[in-house]
Amino acid sequence: MSDETNVPAQPASEPALPRIMVIDDELGFRELAAFEFGARGYQVVTAADGQEAVLKAGNRDIDVVISDMAMPKLGGLDTLTALKNLDPKIEVIMVTGFATLENAVESMKRGAYDFITKPFQIDDLARLVSRALEKRRLGLQVDELKEINRFKSEFLANMSHELRTPMNAILGYTSLHLDQIYGPVTPKQQEALKRVEAGGKNLLQLINGILDLSKLAAGRMPVYLEEFNLRDLMDEVLKMMDCLAGAKKLALTADIPPQIRIKSDRTKLKQILINLISNSIKFTREGGITVCLARSPGKSRFTIRVKDTGIGIKAADLPQLFQEFRQLDASSTRQYGGTGLGLVISRKFAQLLGGDVNVESVPGAGSTFSIDLPLESELAAPAGERLFRQAALAAGKKVFLAIDDDPEVLSLLRDSLHGTGYEFAGALGVPEGIALARKLKPFAITLDIMMPHQDGWSALQVLKNDPELKAIPVIILSITDNKSLGYALGVTDYMIKPFDRRELLGKLKALEHGCKPKAPGQAAACTVLVADEEKATADYIRETLAAEGYEVETAATGREALAKLNAAPPDVLFLNLTLPEVTGFEVMEAVEKDPKFRDTLIFVLTARHLSGGELEHLHRRAEAVIQKGSRKLPDILSLVKRKLEKIEVFAERPAGGE
């Protein structure tokens, strides 16, 4: 029974007391700890063994755990692992005797906060606990801040529509008035309207700049590559800039060869050029701006130089020039106008395209900005094939492939899979994704729907029509909810963004069961072990499943079951709880402890009436607990098959299923 201390109810406004859990098989220590820590202002939960602890920790938010090392049932180390799986940020302090000091080292490896050896002073333990609590608080705070930062960037990126919509009205109606479509406008009114228009245009530029920066910060700036002639783009830019330069009586000249084909993001390069040239115009009083191309023959890169005869920049100020949200001199902003975002954005755009923007300057004589870019840009996203390590394939790791045009989603998926043993590969577009699927033969693919160029549906068509790829389960991961279409096109599962990490991992784990490595051309049979002393039951299950192409073995005692399990971990285990020699519960426990049975699906068959606690325990590991008397055996089996069917959606068994 739980011997929780009575803590007076907290007024809602006060922060909750930190919760600690004490796990020890000695009642005396539990009581002592509950008293001592209760008196120190903690809420104390106690557990007599590891299993109870894991169950309780699952229901409550525990901050710090004090766990005994030597305990019956689930030992201290396994308890530690189970608790860390439940909540990676939980801090666990292990209590060890001298005899088990090597376990202390192991527990640190498994993520314990610290250990303390018996006998100890309760004050020493209390100090450890308060330090562990501090660590947990900081850890949670960091998580929260990361999340808030991400939300902030996302919010800004999503705001783009809302921020620009009012500008439509301002600029649109102003220009209608200026063109006297609503009737004659006096010269005074004209002048006022022109100011509204100029202000509106400036504001729009500012909004665009801030949104660009936030998109860049959130990793959500899309890159669109195409082949074009640089000279054409240059002519376009010069035409736009000519009147700006002309208004200040500056000469704007460019020397670009008539034919130079590049592959880049046209809109971004145009924006870089406009930013740099207008910046030069802004800071030049007399003289002019020249734009020229430098290209070493044979090199795969080119450089565009924008040179002015302006005021120049002090050497000390150069490093700050490209820093976000920093302007060199507030007074210069007032004098020359602008937000100072243009240079930052230009450099980030160039970097996105695999290049850079740099500056050389002599104060009083002028500045030269150089844009260095590859002739052929590639999608140099943080995610993508480069994320995939060839070594992983050699190590026989299961590869999971995600196709999504949003690099942020890819890195989120990659982070979600961290530590799960899956190897992650990401593709930012459909062609790249399909190429990776062919190369890596992933065990599962998640697919976004709304992608430019080629959407997820078309990718699905390619995947499902390719004999080599059609067996790979595809999970749609999209913001659009179109499940019926998805299932009709053969997807295995459908998840709506934002996705839940646990849900995804659960789905992947389930898919893994259905995706055992197969010999080419022929599906390996699913192996089943039936552990039941009732021969009639075991035989019936064996015959029915064998007819469907399963490879079935039987075991009549718990010991036989353990031997066969250890010899070759089966895909599926039917386990009767009342086995002779070694009981089903004990078999279950052995299976739970040994990682080699991680992939084994367990169906518990029992004629016994189970207590709530037993059921809860069994359900943590078993796919289903089936009461023997409650249904006829064929019904049970078809229930089991349905469950298998769901998991093995794509496993092609030699004999047809249902």
Place this chain on the structure above:
Amino acid sequence: MAKILIVDDDVTNRDILRTRLESAGYEIAEAVNGEEGVNLAQQMPPDLIILDVMMPKVDGLLACRILKANDKTRSIPIVMLTARSQQMEELRGWESGADEYLTKPCDHQRLLAVVAQFLPAAGGKP
């Protein structure tokens, strides 16, 4: 008089476009979402359609695909309206079948030039 169908969920945007285009001598019809736009286009049919991309229910991309898949409306030129030039580049990649793209806020000279490119004879002041 050449007829132009404006499909946009934003009333301000529709009004600005309508005023601008009416003053240039076109006859205007309006629809407030993609679904209504497609239906109206089939009834009328107009000589040109201006289609906003971001709309609830049937968005501009889907509406464009539907219009271009239908024999009755296939030959009507479609001008897509999008928020920014970057999105314009992306839209080109979508291959929705649109004939031209314009960014919002619309520069009216460009708007009239694009429209006149498809309806050369119809323009002119009333």
